[in-house]
Amino acid sequence: MxxxxxKILCQYTAKIPDSVIGHERVRFIIEHIDxxxxxxxxxxxxLANAILTAMIERQASDIELGGHxxxxxxxxxxxxxxxxxxxxxxLKADESTTLIVSLLNKNQCDLLLEKRNLDFSYTFFYSKxxxxxxxxxxxxxxxxxxxxxxxxxxxxVRPLESLDFHPVAVKMMSHNYMxxxxxxxxxxxGSGKSTTLDAIIDFHNKFDSAHVVIVAAPxxxxxxxxxxxxxxxxxxxDVLSFKEGVIxxxxxxxxxxxxxxxxxxxxxxxALEVTDTGHKVFSTLHxxxxxxxxxxxxxxxxxxxQERVRYRLADVLVSAVSxxxxxxxxxxxxxxxxxxxxxxxxxxAIKNNNTSEIYMMINQGAQQGMVTMEQDLIxxxxxxxxxRDNAVGYANNKTRMLQLLKGI
Numbered sequence: 001m002x003x004x005x006x007k008i009l010c011q012y013t014a015k016i017p018d019s020v021i022g023h024e025r026v027r028f029i030i031e032h033i034d035x036x037x038x039x040x041x042x043x044x045x046x047l048a049n050a051i052l053t054a055m056i057e058r059q060a061s062d063i064e065l066g067g068h069x070x071x072x073x074x075x076x077x078x079x080x081x082x083x084x085x086x087x088x089x090x091l092k093a094d095e096s097t098t099l100i101v102s103l104l105n106k107n108q109c110d111l112l113l114e115k116r117n118l119d120f121s122y123t124f125f126y127s128k129x130x131x132x133x134x135x136x137x138x139x140x141x142x143x144x145x146x147x148x149x150x151x152x153x154x155x156x157v158r159p160l161e162s163l164d165f166h167p168v169a170v171k172m173m174s175h176n177y178m179x180x181x182x183x184x185x186x187x188x189x190g191s192g193k194s195t196t197l198d199a200i201i202d203f204h205n206k207f208d209s210a211h212v213v214i215v216a217a218p219x220x221x222x223x224x225x226x227x228x229x230x231x232x233x234x235x236x237x238d239v240l241s242f243k244e245g246v247i248x249x250x251x252x253x254x255x256x257x258x259x260x261x262x263x264x265x266x267x268x269x270x271a272l273e274v275t276d277t278g279h280k281v282f283s284t285l286h287x288x289x290x291x292x293x294x295x296x297x298x299x300x301x302x303x304x305x306q307e308r309v310r311y312r313l314a315d316v317l318v319s320a321v322s323x324x325x326x327x328x329x330x331x332x333x334x335x336x337x338x339x340x341x342x343x344x345x346x347x348x349a350i351k352n353n354n355t356s357e358i359y360m361m362i363n364q365g366a367q368q369g370m371v372t373m374e375q376d377l378i379x380x381x382x383x384x385x386x387x388r389d390n391a392v393g394y395a396n397n398k399t400r401m402l403q404l405l406k407g408i
Contacts, residue, residue: 001043001046001047001050002047002050002089004043005043005044005046005047006047006089006095008036008040008043008044009044009091009095009098009099010095012035012036012098013029013092013094013095013098015032015035016028016029016094021144022144023113023141023144025094025097025144025145026097026113026141026144026145026146027113029094029097029098029101030101030109030112030113033098033101033102033109036098036102041102044098044099044102045102045103045124047089047099048099048102048103048124049124051063051065051074051088051089052124052133052135052150053126053128054085054088055076055150055152056126056133056152058076058078058085059078059079060076060077060078060152061077061078061079061080061151061152061190062076062077062082062149062150062151062152062190063075063076063077063149063150064076064082064147064148064149065091065096065099065100065147065148066091066093066096066097066099066100066142066145066146066147066148067093067096067140067141067142067143067145067146067147067148068093068142068143068144068145068147069142069143069147070096070147072090072091072092072093072096073085073086073088073090074088074089074090074091077190079327079331079332079333080325080327080333093145093146096145096146096147096148097145097146100139100146100148101146103122103137104118104120104139108120111236112139116140116141117138117139117140117141118138118139118140118236119136119137119138119217119218119235119236120137120138120139120218120236120237121134121135121136121137121218121219121220121234122134122135122137122150123135129155131155133152133153133155134153134155134220134221134222135150135151135152135153136150136151136153136194136218136220137149137150137151137218138150151190153194153220153221154195154198154221157195157198157199157201157202157221157223158195158198158199159199159202159203160199160200160202160203162199163196163199163335163337164337165321165337165339165369166339166366166369166370166371167369168341168367168368168369169319169321169339169341169369169370170203170369171369172318172319172341172369173200173203173282173318173319174203174204174208175204175208175210175255175256175280176207176208178280178318179255179278179280180275180278180279180280180316181275181280181281181316181317181318181319182271182272182275182281182282182283182313182316182317182318183200183280183281183282183283183317183318183319183320183321184282184283184284184285184290184293184317184319184320184321185197185200185282185283185284185320185321185323186284186285186286186287186288186289186290186292186293186320186321186322186323187284187286187287187288187322187323187324188286188288188324189286190325191323191324191325192323192325192335193284193323194220194221194260194284196321196323196335197258197282197284198220198221198223200282201214201223201228201230201256201258201282202223204227204228204256205223205225205226205227205228205230206226206227207227208227208228208255209227209228210227210228210229210255210256211228211229211231211252211253211254211255211256212228212229212230212231212254212255212256212257212258213231213233213245213249213252213254213256213257213258214230214231214232214233214258214260215233215235215239215242215245215246215249215257215258215259215260216232216233216234216235216258216259216260216261217234217235217236217242217260217261218234218235218236218237219232219233219234228256231252233245233249235260241266241267242259242260242261242262242263242264242266242267242270243264243266243267243270245259246259246267246270246271246274247270247274249274250274250277250279254279255279255280256279256280256281256282257274257279257280257281257282258281258282258283259271259281259282259283259284260283260284261283261284261285261286262283262284262285262297264300265300265301265302268297268300268301268309269301269305269309271283272309272312272313272316275316276312276315276316281316285297287322288322288324288396289322289338289373289396290320290321290322290338290339290340290358290362291340291355291356291358291359291362292322293320293322294313294317294320294350294355294358295355297309297313298310298313310350310351310353311351313350314342314347314348314350314351315347317342317350318341318342319339319340319341319342320339320340320342321337321338321339321340322337322338322340322373323335323336323337323338324336324337324373324394326377326380326386326390326391326394327386327387327390328385328386329384329385329386329387334380334385334386336373336376336377336380336386336394337371337373337376338362338371338372338373338376338396339362339369339370339371340358340362340370341365341368341369341370343361343365343368345361346358346361349361359372359397363375372397372400373394373395373396373397374395374396374397374400374401374404375404377391377394377395377401378391378401378404378405378408381405381408382408388405391405392405
C-alpha cells in the first residue's frame with residue numbers, strides 16, 4: 001500500500017510545471033487535486049494513517065512533515081524530544097504538500113490559501129485498538145512550501161485527582177461550589193493545557209447536571225455527555241470565530257463555557273463579559289506564570305480600556321493555573337504547576353496594579369490552595385520525579401529556586 005501511494009505522489013507531482021513557483025505551486029496542487037481519482041486519494045489517506053499509526057506506536061506526541069525545515073524527513077516528538085523518523089518515507093516538498101492537501105476539504109483548502117494557516121482536527125480508525133484516534137492539526141507555510149504539525153489527542157481523559165490540585169483549588173474550579181467566575185489554565189505550547197481543561201470538564205461531567213459549551217480551534221477531545229450535556233463548537237467549522245462562539249453561547253442556556261484560547265482582545269473582552277453575566281468560564285493563555293497571565297490579559301486590550309479591564313478581571317477571576325511538562329527521571333514527562341487562588345488580597349493587588357506583589361501571596365498561600373512553580377518543582381524533586389538540573393531549568397524564578405534547593 002505504501003509503495004503504491006508513494007508512486008501516486010511521484011506521478012502527480014511530476015505534472016507540476018517548473019514555471020509555477022512559490023505559493024502558486026501550492027495553489028496549483030490544490031486546484032488540480034481532483035485529477036487524483038477517489039481510489040488514488042484513498043491510498044494517500046491510508047499512507048497518512050500508516051504514518052500516524054507509527055506515531056502512536058512510538059508514543060510520540062507530535063509529528064511534523066512537509067516544509068523546508070524538515071529536509072524531506074518526517075519528524076516525531078517523543079517524550080519531549082524532536083527527532084527524525086529515519087525509517088519512515090522521505091517526501092519531497094511537492095509530495096508532502098499533495099499528501100497534506102488530500103486530508104482537506106475544499107473549504108479548508110480555500111481558507112488555507114487565504115489565511116496561510118489552517119487549524120483543523122483529523123480522525124482515523126485505529127484497527128489495532130478498535131477505536132477512532134483524533135489529532136489536532138495545523139497546516140502552514142514554510143518558505144513557500146506547505147508544512148503540517150499534528151498532535152495526538154489522548155483517547156481518555158486523566159482524572160482531575162491525578163493532577164495533584166489542592167482541595168481548595170478544585171473547589172474554586174467546581175461549578176457546584178462556585179456558579180460563576182473565570183478560571184485560567186496557562187502555559188507554553190505543548191505544556192498540557194488542553195489535558196487539564198479536559199480533566200476539568202470530565203470532572204463536572206461525572207456529577208454536575210449542567211450544560212457545557214466548548215468553543216475551540218480545533219475541537220480536540222470529544223466528550224460524551226453523562227451528567228452534563230456537552231456541546232462542541234469548532235471555530236471555522238461550527239462557528240466563525242471565538243468571539244462569536246462566546247457571544248452566541250449566551251443564547252444557548254449554558255452553565256459552563258469553555259473557551260479554547262483567549263487569543264485576541266475581542267475574545268478576552270467577550271470572555272470577561274460572559275463571566276460577568278454569572279457564568280462559569282474556563283479558558284487558556286500562552287503564558288508561563290500566573291502573574292504573567294494577569295499582565296498579559298490587561299496588556300492585550302487598548303490602553304484606554306485597560307483600567308476598566310483590570311477591575312473587571314479582578315472581579316471575575318477566581319483561579320489561574322500555570323503549568324509545564326518537565327522531563328522526569330523515568331524518561332517521560334511530569335506536570336509542574338503554579339496555582340493562584342484569587343483572595344481579597346489578590347483582588348486588591350490586581351485593581352491597584354500591584355501584580356508584582358502577587359508572587360509572594362502565592363508563595364505564602366498554601367492553606368488557600370496556592371503553590372508557586374518553584375515550590376511545586378521542589379516537591380517533584382523531593383519525590384525524585386525530576387532531577388535538580390531540571391528543577392532549576394524549568395523554574396520561572398531561578399534565584400528563588402536556588403534558595404529553596406539550599407535548604408534541602
